[in-house]
Amino acid sequence: MRLHAPTRRELLLGSGALFAWAHVPKLARAEGRDPRLLVIVLRGALDGLAAVAPVGDPDWNRLRGDKALALDGTPAALPLDGFFALNPAMPNLHRLYNAGAATIVHAAATPYRERSHFDGQDVLESGLPKPGAVTTGWLNRALAALEPEGRANARGRHGFAVGPVTPLVVRGPAPVLSWTPPRLPPASDDTIMRLLDLYRHTDPALARVLEERLGLAAIARAGGMDAMPANGQRPGAPATPAAGAAQVRAFFAEAAGAAAKFLARPDGPRIGALAFDGWDTHANEGELNGRLAVLLGALDGAVAAIETNMGAAWRETVVAIVTEFGRTARLNGTEGTDHGTATVAFLAGGALKGGRVVSDWPGLKDASLHEGRDLKATADLRAVFKGLLKDHLRAGEKALAGAVFPDSATVKPMAGLVG
C-alpha cells in the first residue's frame, strides 16, 4: 500500500504535554525556603511487594516462592533496614536511601477498597474518599491553601505536570502550564498485548495482521519462550524486548528530567505532576528480569535524572511516587499478580529526613491479608500527602482536612517526613 506519509513523528508531535503549577508557597518562602514538590503517578497498580520486599517476614518466601526477592537471590535484592529489601533494578534509589534522601512508605493505600483502575486512580488523584464524578485533583486544590490571598497565579507563574495527559491530580481551577516533550511514550507493549489477546479470542484475522505487523513472532524467537505464551494460554505481557526497554528508560528519564529542569529554574514552577503507565502486571510480571524490572529500572533512572537536573534545588525537593493500589500478595496462575490493596510509596529528594522504611507492617499470614489475598493497608496515603503539604510546603492543616482532602479530619498528617 502506498502511504502518503508525513512522518509518524510529525503526527505524534503535539500530543504530549507537561503540566505544572509554579507559584512559591508563601509561608515557606517567608522562612527563606523555596520548596519543590513533584508527584509521579504510576498507573496500573504497582506490585509493592516486588518493589520493596519484606525479606524478614517469615511468610514471604511461602507467598512468592522462587519469585520472592531475596538478599541472597540472583540478582540480589538491595538491603534497606534488615526487614525490607529493595528491588535490584533500583540502585539509584538505594544510594539515595543510604544517603538519607529517600523514604519508603509501605503497606500504604488510599481509602479506596475496590479494584477498578479508573476509580482507584480517581481516588488517588482527586483526594476524595470515594470515586465519583471528579474534575479536580488535590494537588491543584492545595494551591489555594498555600496562597492565603487566593492569588494562585501571582505574577503570571503557573504550576505544571508532565505526561501526554494532564494527570487529574494537578487539574483544577489553578492555572497549569503545559509542555510538550520531544519524545513520546512508546506505544506500550502492554496495550499491544491486551489488544492481541482480545483479537485472538474474537477476531483471528485482526490478530494475524497485528502479529505480523508488529513482528511479535520475531520478538518471541529472539526473546525465548517467556516472550510469548504457550499455546492456548491467555497471554499477558511478554518479556519486554531490549529495544523496548531502552525506549521506556529513555522516555521516563526524559519526561522526569524535563520536569526537574522546569522546577529547578528560579522563576519556574514549584509543584508538578507526571504519570507513567504500564504497571498492570497480570502475567509474567518479570520482577527480577522482565517487565516489572524494566519499569522499576526506568523509574530509578527517572529519579536519577530528577536529581541531576534539579542541581542545587535538589536539597529543597521532594518527589512522591505513588500508585492507585497494590496487587495480590500471592502470584496468580500466570506468574503475575492481580489487583490488590496496599502497596509501597517512594519518596525521594534532598529535603527528606530519609533513610527509613515507614511501615506498621501488617504481616503476610493468610489471616493478616485483606480479604485473604491482599497486603492490608496500615497507612493512608492521604496522611503522607498531608504531611508533605504541611511540613514541606506549609499548607494549613484546616484546608488540608477540608478543601484539599475532603472528609479526612481523622487522617492526621504524617509527621517527620521532611526536616
Add this chain to the structure above:
Amino acid sequence: MALERTVAAAIALHRFGMGPRAGSIAAVASDPRGALLADLERPGAGRIIAAGLMSSGEAARAVFAFREEQRRAAAASPRPRNNVDPNMQPAEPAAATPRVQMPGLPQQIYLDEARARLGAALDAEIGFAERLVWFWSNHFCVSADKGQVRPLAGAYEREAIRDHLTGRFGDMLVAVETHPAMLLYLDNANSIGPNSVAGRNRGRGLNENLAREILELHTLGVRTVYSQADVTSFANVITGWTVILPRQDAMRAGEFTFNERMHQPGDQTLIGKTYPDDGYRQGHAVLTMLARHPATARHVARKLARHFVAADPPLSLVERLSKRFLDTDGDLKELAKALVTAPEPWAAPRGKLKRPGEWIVGALRAAGIKEPDVRPVMQAQNMLGEPLWRPPAPNGFADDDTTWLDGLAQRLDVANQLARRLGGAVDPKAVFEDTIAPIASADTRQTIARAESRPQALALLLMSPEFLRR
C-alpha cells in the same frame, strides 16, 4: 425483525452512518431504519452550508491570479543563481535562506474545503447522507495530487456530488463529467478531435482517458458491453468538453465549456447505436444512455452493496438494488432507501473494516470532539493510507479489507495518540456505552474495563473489532 433495537441502532450508526455520538444509539433505537430514511429527507441533505467556500470557477480564477502575482513577483526580484563572486566567501546555498512559507492559495483552499468536509461529518446527527457523499465522491474520484485539480477538489465534491446526492444518477453523471476538476484530472480538457478545426491546425488529437474511465469505472463497469472501438468513439464524442482559459475569457476562466473548434465532427456509433453530431448534446445523449444501461445499474448496485455491507455482498441485495436503480431511472434517494430497507444489510455479519477516514471521524465523534484542528486529522488519514481527495488511481480507494488491514498497526498508533491526548478528559465507560455496548462481545467489554488507565481503555475501545468493523 428479530434484531434487538439497540443492536439495530448500533448497526445503523456504524454501518450506514458516521458512527455513534453520545446519546445517538438511544435517539435512533425506536426506529433505526426510519432514522436513516429521515436523514435523506432533510432539506439540503448532503449539502454543506459553509460561508466563504468558493465555487470551482471562483477558486480557479483566484488561483490563476495568485500564480500571475507569483510570476510578477519573481520577475521583479530575480534571485541570483550561480552568480559566484570570486572575491567573496562562498555564499550560503539559496535554500538555506530563511523564508516564511505560507501555504499557497491552492493549499489554503484545499484545507478550507477539508475543514468544511470534516465539520459536516462531525456535525451530522447520523451521517448516512455524508457516508453516501463519501461513497459517490470515491466512485467519481478526482485527485488533488494533480496540481490544477487541488484547489478544485472540494468544490467538485460540493457541486458535482453533494448537489445531486438525492437526485438522479444521470444528473450526477453529467455534473461529474462536465466538471473542470474531472476534465483536468482525466485529461479531457486537452483532448482534441483530429478532424476538428483545432486538430487540423495544431496537429494534435484525441485523449481517451476520460472516455475509458467513464465506461470502465463510472458507468458500465470493466469487461462488460463495450469495446475499444466504443472507447474511441466516445472519446471523439466528448472532444471539446474543456475548461475556459484566462486568455479566452477572464471572467469565466476555469469554468466548463463546449469548444466547437476542438470537437470531432461527425456521427459516432457506441454500443450499437449511432449518435448524430449535435455538438455538446451528442455527449449528453451518450451519458443519458449510459446512466440508464442495465450494466451501469448492476455495477453501481454492486459497488454500493460492497461499500456498505460486505466485500463480497449478497447477490440478492445486488439484484434488489440494481432493479430499484432501473425501475426509478437512477433515483439515488430511492436507491439509498432500498439499501437500508433491504433485509441483507441488517443480517450480514459486521465484518467489514471501516475505511481510515470513516474510522477517524468515528473516533472523534465517539470522543465528543467537535472542532479538531483539521491538519492532524488529515495527517492521520495520510498515515493510514487514505489521504483526502488523493486516491492513487482513478478507481479510487479500495473497498476491500485486505488493503486496509495493512494499516492496522498504524491505526493503533493513531488510536494511542488520540487516547493519550484525550484520555484524562474522556470516560471510556461512557464512550463504550455510547458506541459499541449493544454489539460488544464479553471479551471486548472486559478488555476495556480491565485497562490500566483511561487512555489505554479508550485506545483499546477504538481498536476493538466492534469499533474497527461494521
